[in-house]
Amino acid sequence: MxxxxxxxxxxxxxxxxxxxxxxxxxxxxxxxxxxxxxxxxxxxxxxxxxxxxxxxxxxxxxxxxxxxxxxxxxxxxxxxxEKVDTWLNGRNLLLIALGLVLLTVVGTAVFENTIFGAAGxxxxxxxxxxxxxxxxxxxxxxxxxxxxxxxxxxxxxxxxxxxxxxxHQQRQRFRRIIAVLDSTWAEETQRPGPDLLRVNWLRRKTLFDFDQVEIIQATDPQVAELVAMVEHDTDSWRRSRYRQMRCLVDPDCKLSEDTVQMLRHTFGEVKNLVNKGVVA
Amino acid sequence: MIGEVPLSYYLLLSAILFAIGAGGVLIRRNVIIVLMCVEMMMNAVNLTFIAFSRYLDSTTGQIFVFMIMAVAAVEVAVGLALLVELNRHKASVNINDFNSLKG
Structure with missing residues (x-):
């Protein structure tokens, strides 16, 4: 007992x-x-x-x-x-009733039958x-x-x-991610196309897996900050990509020659942004 | 003490746990809870296996439970990895949001 x-x-x-x-x-x-x-x-x-x-x-x-x-x-x-009171709707009550039917059937089976199978x-x-x-x-x-x-x-x-x-699928969502330095841009991100993502780096101020850099409206210290961060990146996969990366600079933001040299040193290709406003 | 409890007690308890698990799968919309309820149903079945194994003096039921445990561990790991991946795409854990395969 x-x-x-x-x-x-x-x-x-x-x-x-x-x-x-x-x-x-x-x-x-x-x-x-x-x-x-x-x-x-x-x-x-x-x-x-x-x-x-x-x-x-x-x-x-x-x-x-x-x-x-x-x-x-x-x-x-x-x-x-989920709220508890929204659970007790008609559909869920029906489901609970079905669960009880299942229980009744199994319970009846338990009590109606004797043990089957050979003993070991x-x-x-x-x-x-x-x-x-x-x-x-x-x-x-x-x-x-x-x-x-x-x-x-x-x-x-x-x-x-x-x-x-x-x-594996970490980077499958966007074919291209662009880090944008534009002090006139207030949003955090923008999706011009289904597989293209533009991220406002000046708001995020952190490294992520971008494929391209665009400098549209930024000061020399801001660019220097990005370069310093990229230079000190510890992620080996990203490090290997910076040397092949394209960096587009808008001539209108008048970066100093030193800054442009720094960018040339860090990224594979530094070019002037030609079609302003048009996403490359 | 072991022999005092009739087999039917264990079977009934396992049926109750299974029904609760099945009800949870149907009622809850949170994928994590649904996975938990699936685990609960598996455990209810495991209890049946072990109860029968004890009352039939056989180890076969225990071997089955051993296998089920291994499969359950893999199932949870894969299920949760899928859920994390789905969550990255949809930013949701509501099972109603994961209906892209629906025709």
Whole structure:
């Protein structure tokens, strides 16, 4: 009987935390409820004599997956601003009703049927004699070697795929990004074409992956600041590109000869901007 | 203490957790929460596997759970990487905004 009471307490925590994941405005709180839910499941695994998987559950789910969720939330700031009162509309009530139907069907199946399937020979006595991990390992490395190897391949593919996804398409959005120095321009960015982005460098004052520099209206110190920043860039990929980069200077902004020399030294090609107002 | 709890308790709990997860996937519009609910459903199934494994005196269920855990870890990593990439394009985590493939 104490076992059943313990089960019911942990089960209640598990269900409440599962509901907490759904009915919570803050995504971070949802992730923490999820952590509690995974923890209670680990307790059940221990109760069911699956200590190895209980520890794996804590390591993999609580240690890796929840941390990953939290990390991504902090990376992209993902509160949608969904309001609880807008959830209880007709559509969602229908969905809740469907969930209850699912639950009823599964619950009926649980109570109507007896256990099916052949019993194995890994009884509690065997586990006690050889140890939990040994018993699992014996099964994993004899009957399930091939799936085990496939899981290893899957993990490798996953790691490579994730790195590729996170890195590869960083610069796919715009074919060309232009850093513009124009003190008469107030906006932060401008998109003259579908794949062209002009960024107001005088407002941003930081380095980004630009493909071209345009100096339309700027003073010598401002240009010197850009050159100094570019010269001190530590990003090796960007450093390799500056020597091939084009820098267009409007003759009207009357930069001193020294500044133009500096630009020539830093960028691959310094040219006068001919068609003013027309995007190159 | 282990043997005192009937198998049906575990199965019913796992059904409840699965239904909650399914409901969350359908109700919530935040992609991260939807992914969390998918994880919850997977965990509910894992509990069933382990409960059966215990009551049938077999380790096969535990091996299945082991595999599912590995797959779940990869799934979350890839899913979240996709989400970060989608977020760069659309500046949103609302699942209704990611419908570019819809005909």
């Amino acid at each position: 104490p076992g059943q009471i313990f089960f019911l307490i942990v089960a209640a925590i598990s269900v409440i935390s599962a509901l907490g994941v759904i009915f919570n405005r803050s995504v971070v709180h949802s992730a923490l409820f999820l952590l509690v839910n995974f923890g209670t499941l680990a307790v059940f695994y221990f109760m069911l004599n699956a200590q190895f998987l209980g520890v794996a559950q804590i390591l993999v789910y609580a240690g890796a997956i929840v941390v990953l969720f939290l990390f991504v939330e902090m990376l992209i700031g993902s509160d949608l601003g 020979n890994t009884t509690v006595e065997v586990v006690d004699e050889f140890g939990q991990t040994q018993v699992i390992a014996a099964s994993l490395f004899t009957d399930f070697v091939l799936p085990f190897q496939l899981v290893a391949v899957l993990l490798s593919v996953g790691v490579v795929g994730v790195v590729w996804l996170a890195q």
